[in-house]
Amino acid sequence: MVGLRIKTVRRQRGLSQAQLAHPELSDSYVSLIESGKRTPTPAVLELLAQKLDCSLSYLVNGVTAEQMEDIELALGYARLALENGEVSEARTRFAELLTDNNLTGLTKLRQDTEYGLALATEAAGDLDEAISILARLRAEEITAERTVELAIALCRVYRDSERLSEAVEVGEQIIGGPTRLTWTDSLVELGATLLSAYLYRGDMLRARQFAAELLNAADVLGTPRSIVAACWNAALVAQSAGHEEEALTFAERALAVQSENGQPRNLARMRNAFGALLVRVRPGQAQAARDIMQRAMDELAQTSASTVDLARCRVELARAEIILGSPSEALGQIQAGQEMLPxxxxxxxxxxxxxxxxxxxxxxxxxxxxxxxxxxxxxxxxxxxxxxxxxxxxxxxxxxxxxxxxxxxxxxxxxxxxxxxx
CATH class of the missing domain: 1.25.40.10 (Tetratricopeptide repeat domain)
Structure with missing residues (x-):
């Protein structure tokens, strides 16, 4: 396509191959480039762009610098809408951007846009459609970083859809592969998502072993993201095993680290999960747990939290209200949660x-x-x-x-x- 674009612009400028080549290049080399038999180096591309009086961006990507700027700006606005909790607006913006023909040849930006659409679709509660988008992206040629990013999202959405075997399969394809990977923040987060699927499915032995492995990996990395992911899921494993005070200890550490370093959405989700754990382990502190979860609810409403996150927060608030002797308040919370639950x-x-x-x-x-x-x-x-x-x-x-x-x-x-x- 680069060669075809060079040929098209050359003809538009009324130049022969020899005129374009002289004096730095040979006309035969230009001919090979235009026919797709040679790949020009970045330096040659820059030279040809100058001689053709067009942007390097157009030769490489098929769009002008101005068009590229417009696409990146539109993508930025869509991401901002999602981060601010304007889920419907974000979903519309991502979808509209995908109809831009100029995006077709921009593989990375197009994949960024589709990934954003998948997250917005998940946040809107359309889990089946989110799975479809994520699975389609995984089938493409993607970077190692994007492979893990997509696996985290797909494992999470499968888990939330109660498709636990598929959630486990996605996580194990990467973490349990034949080549042992070096732990990174992203891999620990994927491992934590996989661990939650083990728990939901009832693989307690594997969950306990894997929780210990993730904690060791987080200790070695020493990064906030890995510590939060490993400690929170260790808390879930401890709770499932009946070690409730140990679960609270892990959860408190995760929340403390998240409070100092986490993004608003993740912090709000963690705060709600901690409040839900507290009300179960220490019913006598139901009022404190309720206040924590109410704060989380207010924070979630200002982020890109999914309808599942918001509904879960309402359900846990209702649990606290029942313990506190406020069944009417509980009914109000549950009704609001059920209305947004897929x-x-x-x-x-x-x-x-x-x-x-x-x-x-x-x-x-x-x-x-x-x-x-x-x-x-x-x-x-x-x-x-x-x-x-x-x-x-x-x-x-x-x-x-x-x-x-x-x-x-x-x-x-x-x-x-x-x-x-x-």
Whole structure:
């Protein structure tokens, strides 16, 4: 394409190959370049651009410097909209930029734009479409850095969509490959995302081993990003193993490092997760946990947080409200969360149904509470067996038993045991 553009501009200028070549180059060399049989060096390209009175950017990329500037500016505005939490605006801007024909030959900028569109699509809650975009990008020729970047996003979206086997496969393709990679911040973050998929799926032995490996890698790197990723997921593993105070210790370290060095979105997500862990481990500190999560909610609203992040924050706030004896407040939080929750995020949706049930039970509305508890069946039944699903079935059984629905409780306990492989 470079040779074709040189030939086109040369003819537009009314020059022969010999005239363009003289005196620095031979006309045969120019002919070879124009026919695509030789690749000009950067110095030769710069010389030809000067002699043709056109921009080097046009010869290399097929766009003028002004067009390149316009594209980069549009991409910057789209990214800014996403960072500021204007998800719909960002998604529109990324999509419109992809219709620009000048972007076709600019591989890196086009891939940057598609990646941005995938993140905006994920943030809007359209997880299936985000997966489609990310998978398409991974099939292209991409840099090693972008390979890891895409794997992190795809592993995360698969996990949030309850497609745990696919999440694990994406992470293991890179981290568990035949060549042992040197740990970097990006690889530790990918490892942390993979670890959460192990936990959701119930691979506890692998999760514990991998958590220790990530902690060692973070200690060697000593970077804030790696420490946060490793410590937070070590907290999740410790909680799953019943070591709740140890989990809080890891989580507090992760939050402290994130508070000093993290981006607003990641800090808000970490703050909400810490508050959710605190309310579970120390119910007596539910008020403090609620205040932490409310702050996180306010911060998330100002960032590119996904609808899943926002819904999860609402659900955890509702849990704190129920413990604090405010079931009506809890119902308001859950309703707001359910309205933004994608339909394919089934386990979180089931957790929200159970909290609605408990809130109605606290208000003395037993019939409605029982109905809401039974709604869990529609959420969880289509899912493959996993540790996370087992835990939610068990919570549903406890809720039904508390509400006097013995038959429903028995069935839910049986489902929990089946998911756990018992």
């Amino acid at each position: 339909g394919n995020v089934r386990v979180l949706g089931a957790e929200a149904d159970l909290l609605v049930s408990r809130a109605h039970g606290a208000l003395g509305q037993v019939t409605e509470a029982q109905r809401q508890a039974r709604a869990v069946y529609d959420r969880l039944a289509p899912l493959p067996d996993s540790r996370r699903a087992a835990g939610t079935w068990y919570a549903a059984a406890e809720t039904m038993e508390m509400l006097g629905d013995s038959d429903g409780a028995v069935e839910a306990y049986q489902r929990a045991m089946a998911c756990a492989g018992l």
